Amino acid sequence: MVTLLLDSTQLEVVLSVSERALSFRKGNVVIERTAISKVQLTDDAWTWLRGIPSPGTHVRGMVAMGTWRSAGGDDFAIIRRHRPSVVIDLDGHPEFQRIILTTRHGLALVQALRVEGAEEAVDVVDIAAETGTIPVVPGKKTRKRGRPAPAPAV
Template identity: 80%
Template sequence: MVTLLLDSTQLEVVLSLSERALSFRKGNVVIERSAITRVQLTDDAWTWLRGYPSPGSYVRGVIAMGTWRSAGGDDFALIRRRRPSVVIDLEGHPEYQRIILTTRHGLALVQALRVEVDEQPADVAEIAAETGTTPVIPEKKPRARKPPAAAPVV
């Protein structure tokens, strides 16, 4: 799971060792708050991918990690399966135009970007706890399956 650190000047996407290896990236992704133009929540991050991974890892429907190059600009993706995600549009960032992350703290991130925060970096989940808002992901209902058809009697 991705860790997001937010302070008054920047948002930092802290990558684990495996995320660094799969995204072919040596360090974390640092985004100045002034470069963030829009933050959107989405249930299907796969629809936001554009272009091709270069460098990056891609297994259709399972993971998409790394830099995605397209004519519209470069994006950084960190997507796992079909989980709730956040899309961060950037303007003036030296590397990327968009960041696409699978995180269960998307709602907390949106709310944390609206409030003033301390100078010390804090985990987005902790900021959500302080503001009294906890994102809740509704559980999916299992599909009802049809019983198998009876074999014809001969």
């Protein structure tokens, strides 16, 4: 799970060791708050991918991590399965035009980006805990299978 740190000047996407390895990235992604033009929540981040991973890892429907290059610009993606995600459009960022992240804290991130005056870096989960409950998308319900009907007697 991606860790997001937000302060009054920047949003930092802190990558775990495995995320760094799969995205072929040495460091975290740092985004100035002034470069963020729009933040959108989505249920399926796969529809937002454009271009090809270069460098990055892509296993269709399972994982997409790294830089995605296209004619429209470069995107950075950390996507796991079909889970709720956030799409951050950037304007004037030196590396990327869009960041696509799978996170269950997307609503908290949107709320936190509206908060002004935070002096030190705060984890988005802590902000969500202060502002209310963290919404969680319910998982798929499992179907109960009944016993097969006995074969008719002949």
